[in-house]
Amino acid sequence: MAREFSTVGVVGLGTMGAGIVEVFARNGIDVVAVEISAPALERGRATLTGSTDRAVAKGKLAEADRDALHERVHFAVGLEALHSVDLVIEAVPEHLDLKQRIFAELDRVCRPEAILATNTSSLSVTEISVATSRPNQVIGIHFFNPAPVMKLVEVVRTVVTAPEVVADVEALCTRLGKVDVTINDRAGFIANALLFGYLNHAVGMFESHYATREDIDAAMKLGCGLPMGPLALMDLIGLDTAYEILDTMYRRGGRDRRHAPVPLLKQMVTAGLLGRKSGRGFYTYERPGSPVVVPDEATPLATEAAFADGARAIAKVGVVGSGTMATGIIEVFAKAGYEVISVTRGMEKSAKVCEAVKTSLNKGVVRGKLAEADRDAALGRISWSATLDHLADVDLVVEAVVEELSVKKALFASLDEICKPGVVLATTTSSLPVIDVAMATQRPADVVGLHFFNPAPVMPLVEVVRTIRTSPEATATARAVCAALGKTGVVCGDRSGFIVNALLFPYLNDAVKMLEASYSTADDIDHAMKLGCGYPMGPFELLDVVGLDVSLAIQRELYLELREPGFAPAPLLEHLVTAGYLGRKTRRGFRDHSHR
Numbered sequence: 001m002a003r004e005f006s007t008v009g010v011v012g013l014g015t016m017g018a019g020i021v022e023v024f025a026r027n028g029i030d031v032v033a034v035e036i037s038a039p040a041l042e043r044g045r046a047t048l049t050g051s052t053d054r055a056v057a058k059g060k061l062a063e064a065d066r067d068a069l070h071e072r073v074h075f076a077v078g079l080e081a082l083h084s085v086d087l088v089i090e091a092v093p094e095h096l097d098l099k100q101r102i103f104a105e106l107d108r109v110c111r112p113e114a115i116l117a118t119n120t121s122s123l124s125v126t127e128i129s130v131a132t133s134r135p136n137q138v139i140g141i142h143f144f145n146p147a148p149v150m151k152l153v154e155v156v157r158t159v160v161t162a163p164e165v166v167a168d169v170e171a172l173c174t175r176l177g178k179v180d181v182t183i184n185d186r187a188g189f190i191a192n193a194l195l196f197g198y199l200n201h202a203v204g205m206f207e208s209h210y211a212t213r214e215d216i217d218a219a220m221k222l223g224c225g226l227p228m229g230p231l232a233l234m235d236l237i238g239l240d241t242a243y244e245i246l247d248t249m250y251r252r253g254g255r256d257r258r259h260a261p262v263p264l265l266k267q268m269v270t271a272g273l274l275g276r277k278s279g280r281g282f283y284t285y286e287r288p289g290s291p292v293v294v295p296d297e298a299t300p301l302a303t304e305a306a307f308a309d310g311a312r313a314i315a316k317v318g319v320v321g322s323g324t325m326a327t328g329i330i331e332v333f334a335k336a337g338y339e340v341i342s343v344t345r346g347m348e349k350s351a352k353v354c355e356a357v358k359t360s361l362n363k364g365v366v367r368g369k370l371a372e373a374d375r376d377a378a379l380g381r382i383s384w385s386a387t388l389d390h391l392a393d394v395d396l397v398v399e400a401v402v403e404e405l406s407v408k409k410a411l412f413a414s415l416d417e418i419c420k421p422g423v424v425l426a427t428t429t430s431s432l433p434v435i436d437v438a439m440a441t442q443r444p445a446d447v448v449g450l451h452f453f454n455p456a457p458v459m460p461l462v463e464v465v466r467t468i469r470t471s472p473e474a475t476a477t478a479r480a481v482c483a484a485l486g487k488t489g490v491v492c493g494d495r496s497g498f499i500v501n502a503l504l505f506p507y508l509n510d511a512v513k514m515l516e517a518s519y520s521t522a523d524d525i526d527h528a529m530k531l532g533c534g535y536p537m538g539p540f541e542l543l544d545v546v547g548l549d550v551s552l553a554i555q556r557e558l559y560l561e562l563r564e565p566g567f568a569p570a571p572l573l574e575h576l577v578t579a580g581y582l583g584r585k586t587r588r589g590f591r592d593h594s595h596r
Contacts, residue, residue, distance in 0.1 A: 002171030009034060009082035010089050011102060013044020016119060017091035019147030022051055025072040027176050032085055033075050041075050079105050089141055091119040094244045100131035107132035115165055117141040121192050122245040124252060125185045126158040136162045139169055142189060144532045152531035154189045155182040179531055181524040187253035190520055191532040196246050197258045198507045202230035207264040211499055213282050214300060215490035222461035222488055223453055223500040227534040231282040235275035243269050258566040310473045311480035312422060315339060318391040320411065321400035322349040325428055327356045328456030329398055334378040336485045341394060343385050350384040360457065388414055398450055400428045409440035416441035424477050426450040430501060431557050434494045435467040444469035448478045451498060462487045467494040496561035497554065505554045511539035512570035522590050544589035548573060548582045
């Protein structure tokens, strides 16, 4: 039988600590909430009051329950007040020496049988535990921010944590309505180990002027369905906190350069640009602590005129290809009012594409998302062809053929001969260098990447990829076309993976390495990222959907270009692909899908 915790102590009443107090008090547990001084205690009390008042205002908490919750919390200055609690959770800033001092004091103050827990997100629980005479009763209980809302708790055991202590804490998490994943003491645990490499990489992209902060954030929200973009999330976490976590993970986690904080991060912390809490980080906020972003000198002009500056007029569009992407792109342009010429290899393929477009448009009508008249008008704008010569008078060509460089280069050489001057030639490649395709023509200034996401009619993101030879007019035209399609166009340079894949796939690869090291299970890692970070899918769910072979090919491309050891494909990923376990399409990947 797990032991019953009737009173818990919480040390440190910042955002995290106050949130943990609320979680316990909401679930009928008495809490002793402790701070270092009376002013800090009042700030903690105000944070708790503000949070519960907001919950009442939103109808998520009854007034009587709020009042009962506050009755259960006893506020005190100093650790002596914790002499009779069953469990203490420490939630002070991420400094090892500070935590060790507090644990040494808690060891002296608390009852011998009390469990001592740390909410650290990156420091070694083992190093904290040895400051006490009871390391077997020390454990990590890592809540996620905001603690009352986030469902995940990482339970971190050291090599000496007693099994009954782990079992008691797991039972407590269930009582609190949380989902716990139990793991060993390793830098970053699950969620942060996977999250912060990605966040640091995004900062590096911004630092090198590869893309704007707005475009990096929009790409990850719209391309991956993430709740926040990486730079906005860094501002929320706090750049000082992020720096400490990355620095700790770098030092403790094998000195992987991807965890070495990007130099810009240290500069911003030194300059006091800490994110929301200081009113300025990657973005500028209305005031310190406010979530409201206000324009600053780096904010782009979001006007149609800004997009259209130098853009060429586009009325007629050619789409080359017969696959899923080509079909979706034809539909997108036709619905947006463009005249479209679909070119495939042979009329049989044209008939198939025509049928697929009709089926998709009809679904739109059935679901009430498209009027019959609009469907008919869209179909009326499309003409079907099996010869490239019919592209002689179009204003824009979008190529969506197979991902083979030789095929694309041959196609672009043909388009160069057929198309009139000034036509923008776009490739939808997701992994090949756009410049290689551009140099197959005599007009590289007119060649641009337009990377649509699948399914094109649904996904709101397009990556606009400019090479070192792409003209500003061609880029402006591509952006204006994205806006006219109702899509968000994000502009980036011609580097492997562009924005989304370059940030997404190393994170997925890291998850595979974590599984390979037997640190955690695929289920727990997926839970951690969905419940701890609000991701729509866990990494292994996503890998099985994308296809392990596709994922491996992208990861290899990134590794070949960046030559970063941390980007080397995980051997487990290579083994599964060799074995033919490619994900849902073969009914077996990281999970068995044969019964689904």
